[in-house]
Amino acid sequence: MFNHYTLTVGVHNTHKFSSAWGPTKTLGYSTANATVDYLGPTLVTQKNHPINVRVINNLPAAGTPVFPFDQPNNNNTITTHRHGGLQSAASDGVPAPNGVEVPPLGSQTQHYPNNQAAAPLWYHDHADAADSYHVYEGLAGLAPNTDKLEPSFGLPRGKFAKSYVLQDKSFNADYSLCYTHADPEFFGDRPVINGTIAPKQNVEPRRYTFTLVNGSDSRFYHLSLQQVTGSPSAAPAMTVVGNDDGYLLHPAPVSDLLIAPGERYKVVVDFTGHNSQNWVLANDAPGPYPGPNVAPAIPQLMRFDVGTSVTCPDHSRVPKTILETNNATPLALKLAQARLRTVQAGEITAGNPQLGDKNQLLNYFDPPTETPQLGSTEVWAMRNHSPDAHPIHEHLLEQQLIGRWHVGAWDANGRPVPSTIGPFQPANAYESGPKDTFESPPDYITAWVGKYTIPGTSVWHCHILSHEDGAFSNGAIEMMRPLVVGLKPQFQLPLVLTQGHLDQLVRQP
């Protein structure tokens, strides 16, 4: 285990997205020992073992276009965010102007204390108005944090635990990347898993732990396993055991799974008894989600070819309960301490989604309005009166989904018409663990809760990368807002107290 990593961001002309193809120009995070031409090395950390990660920017000088995309600027600055990591604001990779970005030939050292539970974290570029381009070009990687409890859970481990970064891309005839912000979202026509188009994976007839990371720009995936060959059978059992920031207290069996950009799910898939069958990870989500669809279909992401024997007996299991340091506090206890902050997602002009506080939609450069007190707990109720679902991500803390309320009608100011608010819908079992990114459907109020333990200025934003960067108006409107955790009490926010009281508060305009 290293205490220090050095990563160098550079341009490469060697990555092949398919073995039958020529190389494609990409970006990658190289290590001191290895050139990495797409994505970055997996940074495995251990709880309570801090690390420093120095990131060197080896992109060409400012003003030099690297890709022929419609990027609003070619500053070529970068800043690295470890998504889900409980690191200080100074090491959080906050986009300019609230954070310091690294110019070409500069470097930045991020300090990660890792005093958090085992979690499928990931890292990616977060430069203002450019990170959607940079992530598409390759600047993302896995950063799982591990702890001493994890091995005791009995889940499939070692070579029977795999991680998959799910992306969609388009390519020109010469294999070069194709990307545009001409629409408010980007949808590619090819599935790219860990940098390979529609890969095949040989698996044994046994249990596996799959960590799924949605590293796509805009595409939600509604995943299931579909059989392609072999004697017909029921699908391998899938059990969600973890969310963005750690393990579920109660693993949740699923037959299908929705994963939005920025979200992570840890799933145990049981191929036992499926000898000699072939299965695909299938997707039928429209893009934008939940529709109407304008995106090219990506019905199959990757294939699993199940062998006929296991190399060793499978002694793994899926426990009924997984007790971690961050998943056992009862929701009622969190609500008892919380104040309610209302936020919104909407559109002033069609196709230009924005975020805001209870009263108005705002830009990233407007003064901060989300200013939680350090040490306090807040419920955020997100009123989404825009036409699309948005995965809303807050930096600096772990949270938990409470649930959602359908809204039949909004008034002209984006407030729900009280008589049209439906009954409370609790979080699905599979999305009820430690999280930091919350699927907020259109015409719903979505509520989550978390405690602010890290001071400073960072951001909250939509994790549709084109939205976060402002695909619209040439980046003038960004679906991102400052998050300022400070010392000022937030007495203006009502106390939540109980689930029943939260339900009453949410129904007030």
Ligand SMILES: [Cu+2]
């Ligand atoms: Cu969005």
